[in-house]
Amino acid sequence: xxxxxxxxxxxDDWHLHLxxxxxxxxxxxxxxxxxxxxxxxxxxxxxxxxxxxxxxxxDRILAVRPEGSxxxxxxxxxxxxxxxxxxxxxxxxxxxxxAAKLYPAGATTNSENGVRNFENIMPVLERMADIGMMMCxxxxxxxxxxxxxxxxxxxxDRVLDPLRTKLPELKVTMEHITTSDAVDYVASxxxxxAASITxxxxxxxRNAILAGGIRPHYYCLPVAKRETxxxxxxxxxxxxxxxxxxxxxxxxxxxxxxxxxxGCAGIFTATxxxxxxxxxxxxxGALDRLEAFACLNGPKHYGLAxxxxxxxxxxxxxxVEFPDVIKTGxxxxxxxxxxxxxxxxxxx
Ligand code: DOR
Ligand code: ZN
Numbered sequence: 001x002x003x004x005x006x007x008x009x010x011x012d013d014w015h016l017h018l019x020x021x022x023x024x025x026x027x028x029x030x031x032x033x034x035x036x037x038x039x040x041x042x043x044x045x046x047x048x049x050x051x052x053x054x055x056x057x058x059d060r061i062l063a064v065r066p067e068g069s070x071x072x073x074x075x076x077x078x079x080x081x082x083x084x085x086x087x088x089x090x091x092x093x094x095x096x097x098x099a100a101k102l103y104p105a106g107a108t109t110n111s112e113n114g115v116r117n118f119e120n121i122m123p124v125l126e127r128m129a130d131i132g133m134m135m136c137x138x139x140x141x142x143x144x145x146x147x148x149x150x151x152x153x154x155x156x157d158r159v160l161d162p163l164r165t166k167l168p169e170l171k172v173t174m175e176h177i178t179t180s181d182a183v184d185y186v187a188s189x190x191x192x193x194a195a196s197i198t199x200x201x202x203x204x205x206r207n208a209i210l211a212g213g214i215r216p217h218y219y220c221l222p223v224a225k226r227e228t229x230x231x232x233x234x235x236x237x238x239x240x241x242x243x244x245x246x247x248x249x250x251x252x253x254x255x256x257x258x259x260x261x262x263g264c265a266g267i268f269t270a271t272x273x274x275x276x277x278x279x280x281x282x283x284x285g286a287l288d289r290l291e292a293f294a295c296l297n298g299p300k301h302y303g304l305a306x307x308x309x310x311x312x313x314x315x316x317x318x319x320v321e322f323p324d325v326i327k328t329g330x331x332x333x334x335x336x337x338x339x340x341x342x343x344x345x346x347x348x
Contacts, residue, residue: 003314005347008291010309011274013038014196014298015136015175015247017266018061018073020044022329025064027252030270030326032071034346036307039136039247042078042101043110049078051091058096074098074302076136080113081120085127092133098302099134099173100124104155106142108221109251109265114138118159125163129170134302136173139182140222149206152222153181164191173301176201176249178222180232186243187236194301196247197237197293199273202280203338205230216258217334220251221265237293238286245297248273254331269336272322276336278313278344312347320345 016031016038018024031038040061042048048057054075061073077088077100091097102121103114115121128135139160140151164172174182174195186195200220205227208218218224236244250273251266258264269276274294281290299306319341325332 003316005312005314006278006287006290007310007312009295010036010307010311011246011294012036012298012307013248013250013270013273014173014245014302015039015041015198015249016270017041017043017249017251019252020057020060023252023333024061026326026328027250027268027270027333028061028064028071029066029069031250032066032069034274034311035071036309037072037074039099040073040075042076043103043108045110047078047080047110047113048076049080049083049113051077051087051094051096053077054091054097076101078103078113079115079121079124079135081115081117083121083124085124088124088133089127089131092131099136100128102135102137104138104140104142104159107138107140111138118163122166125167125170129167132171134171134173136175139174139177148223149225152177152179156181156185161185164189164193173247175247176222177233178225179229183232183236187241194243194245194297195236196245196298197233198247198249198267199269199276199280200224200249200267200336201230202234202237203230203276203340208339216260216263217337218267219258219263219265220249220267223265234280234284238281238284238289240289240292242292242297242300244293245301246277246294247298252326252328252333254328255325255334256331258334267336268326268333271326271335272338272342273336274311274313274346275320275322275342275344276338279338279340279342282315282344313344314347315343316345317343319343
């Protein structure tokens with residue numbers, strides 16, 4: 001009997017960290033092998049804040065694309081309290097960037113230059129609303145007195161909802177949502193709002209990080225929450241609701257920086273993310289909805305055409321093996337271990 005298989009359009013990744021230099025060169029093929037496009041995160045050191053920064057970073061990515069690849073990086077600007085609305089508009093209208101990223105200062109890796117006082121970026125956000133430019137948002141407050149597991153919900157209540165009330169026409173992507181609160185917010189909201197979900201948040205809960213030993217490779221931000229939240233995310237992702245789509249947040253860090261008394265946040269999933277995702281959708285009896293989540297809903301939210309190419313995934317009789325690490329010029333990066341057998345593999 002033929003192996004079960006599924007053919008979908010070529011997917012896109014609506015949230016990806018590629019870094020720069022040797023790391024960029026080593027991790028880019030892991031994404032360009034499977035994805036036609038990706039929204040590229042701007043949290044370099046120093047960050048990508050101007051049109052010129054974005055153009056130069058785009059060119060460095062294009063310069064190291066594997067031979068024959070026509071992978072398209074969709075660039076973003078990193079919003080700061082000093083962002084010039086005219087430069088941002090020029091970057092967007094000239095097609096150099098697709099969106100701008102809002103990091104609350106201190107929320108995550110390389111976010112020190114992010115926003116401390118949201119009032120200070122209102123002129124920029126008003127301009128974005130005027131020109132129809134997407135705001136991608138890392139939705140966590142950073143207040144020391146807010147428990148890390150509550151930071152997404154508190155951000156929605158205290159920052160995002162008031163902001164959207166003031167500026168209802170602003171297009172928003174809630175990135176890498178991790179809670180049922182975020183799902184409820186998306187479900188109940190009107191207007192141009194959608195959410196990306198990572199593969200790993202569909203597969204692990206916080207026990208992966210903390211139960212039976214501390215496992216730094218499962219630490220990311222927003223941190224994985226309890227099981228009820230994971231189940232809400234799986235339900236949302238497999239619901240066929242066009243407001244949810246894939247953003248892997250694949251975020252490479254050298255192992256030496258992960259396995260450290262103060263290790264970095266980030267999970268590197270680019271290598272096996274589509275195989276893992278097919279397993280999730282198969283387990284949920286929702287393989288027929290994988291294409292909507294990974295290939296159709298994202299372009300619709302961003303107002304872009306869907307990809308013409310296709311990807312075939314085939315179910316194997318025995319679990320598929322993935323590399324444990326990717327070697328880079330700077331050291332090794334551990335590949336996400338989904339902690340469960342994956343029977344699906346990308347074939348073409
Ligand atoms: O886990 C994360 N890693 N979350 C982020 O928001 C940033 C990312 C990174 O850049 O490593
Ligand atoms: Zn990220």
